[in-house]
Amino acid sequence: MQHRNIAFIGAGNMAGAIVAGLVEGGYPADLISVCAPSATHRDALAERYGVHSRSDNAACAAEAGVVVLAVKPQLMAEVCGALRSQVDFSGKLVLSIAAGVTVERFCALLGEQLNIVRIMPNTPSLVGKGMSGLYAPEYVTAEDRDFTAALMESVGKICWVEDEHGINQVIAAAGSxxxxxxxxxxxxxxxxxxxxxxxxxxxxxxxxxxxxxxxxxxxxxxxxxxxxxxxxxxxxxxxxxxxxxxxxxxxxxxxxxxxxxxxxxxxxxxxxx
Ligand SMILES: NC(=O)C1=CN([C@@H]2O[C@H](COP(=O)(O)OP(=O)(O)OC[C@H]3O[C@@H](n4cnc5c(N)ncnc54)[C@H](OP(=O)(O)O)[C@@H]3O)[C@@H](O)[C@H]2O)C=CC1
Ligand SMILES: O=C(O)[C@@H]1CCC=N1
CATH class of the missing domain: 1.10.3730.10 (ProC C-terminal domain-like)
Known part of the structure; x- marks a missing residue:
């Protein structure tokens, strides 16, 4: 698969499971950064998988081609608001793994026609047995769709959904x-x-x-x-x-x-x- 520079904003259970699955599956650790306010989780990931541990969301996102939003849904507005003031998202691929935050909301938070794919993964990604639902608005390019699909296929199986409500159904059947x-x-x-x-x-x-x-x-x-x-x-x-x-x-x-x-x-x- 294609390798791009990936910034994970959030280093908790789900980000950690994807990072682990990616690195164990051969994705270059050097191209992955994990960013979180406290050092506990991100440093543990850095130590175990060789990824970069960062504390500055904006600097981390600015340097990456792919930004994975992996904080709790209730923090998303605050985190995206701070990112928007410092990072130009045009030309980047944004991947959200959050439940209950829509593409429309992300466009309002980070910019119209945001190049975004919503992913609904689950924690068995940690052992390469994940199941992820994927949804992208129609304007997202085939190249970005293929990259996202390959990324999540490297930690398990994937299933595209045609309309965004399908992500909520995937949560019920796989995420949760x-x-x-x-x-x-x-x-x-x-x-x-x-x-x-x-x-x-x-x-x-x-x-x-x-x-x-x-x-x-x-x-x-x-x-x-x-x-x-x-x-x-x-x-x-x-x-x-x-x-x-x-x-x-x-x-x-x-x-x-x-x-x-x-x-x-x-x-x-x-x-x-
Ligand atoms: N857990 C699951 O099974 C699944 C979760 N999801 C989605 O994944 C997302 C994350 O959930 P989960 O991993 O369980 O949550 P966790 O609570 O385990 O992790 C949240 C992470 O966000 C970090 N964080 C908090 N504030 C900020 C901030 N201002 N900037 C950057 N990072 C911040 C935390 O930092 P710190 O390390 O300092 O505490 C922590 O690393 C949610 O949106 C959820 O809907 C989707 C599918 C499955
Ligand atoms: O419980 C939650 O809201 C998240 C989404 C799916 C699994 N955990």
Whole structure:
């Protein structure tokens, strides 16, 4: 892939996961800077991955061809306002990973016809297993779209969405989703501990079952997930009994409501930030 000078504004969980995935995947660390007010996170990234640790957002962004906005949505207006007064964004590619901040808002904050791609990544990018949704306004060039796609493909899989609302739907299905699976795994580990298993064995059982199930889904694209579930479920057996309880207690409906709540929150944030 093409290599450009990238400035990450924000060095937290998500920026760190992308930086790690990029460098582990062979992107030159020397071309990556991470910028944040306190040294804690950015210095840790510099030490571990060899990227540059910076404290001056504007200087860092000014020197880069690609600026990744990776601060919390509620800080975006303040951070972009300060950047706009000191940095000329024409000719730069801006990538936002923030939930709930629209292209229209970024254009108001940083300049009209901003060359921007919105990315909705997730933290498994850290281990090269990310899933990112991408959206770009139609005027963004094919070269910048291709660069962004290749960048995120180097830390996982990607999916373009045609309209911007698709980013909110990607949040529900992928951006936030690792936390759903972690909650499920946490609950399973806790029950195994209640059953008397030590924490390390309880975790191993749950972790291996989860990663094995995910690997099976990935390895069987021609088989529906429902069919994979049925192959585990012997008639009158233990799985059927467990699934009966989950269905009686409306797990599928809970999942659907939770995803709808994530989308609704992203829409609220679009009005707020
Ligand atoms: N976490 C996730 O799973 C996902 C997050 N996102 C999006 O990523 C963005 C970041 O989230 P996340 O990484 O979780 O947040 P974190 O709180 O982990 O990181 C935020 C980072 O922003 C830095 N920061 C705070 N103020 C400034 C400032 N004025 N200038 C520059 N940097 C600043 C913080 O600095 P310091 O290191 O000094 O604290 C920190 O490094 C959000 O917009 C979120 O919507 C998207 C998809 C998934
Ligand atoms: O919780 C959030 O708002 C962010 C976006 C997706 C994952 N974390």
């Amino acid at each position: 989703a690792p936390a759903y699976f972690f909650l499920f795994m946490e609950a399973m580990q806790q029950e195994m501990e209640r059953q008397g298993f030590p924490a390390d064995k309880a975790r191993l059982l749950v972790q291996q079952a989860a990663s094995g199930a995910a690997a099976l889904v990935e390895a069987s694209p021609e088989v529906s997930i429902g069919t994979l579930r049925e192959r585990v479920t012997s008639k009158g057996g233990t799985t059927a009994e467990a699934l009966r309880v989950m269905n009686e207690q409306k797990l599928p409906e809970i999942v659907a409501s939770a995803m709808q709540a994530a989308i609704a929150r992203a829409q609220d944030m679009e009005k707020q930030f």
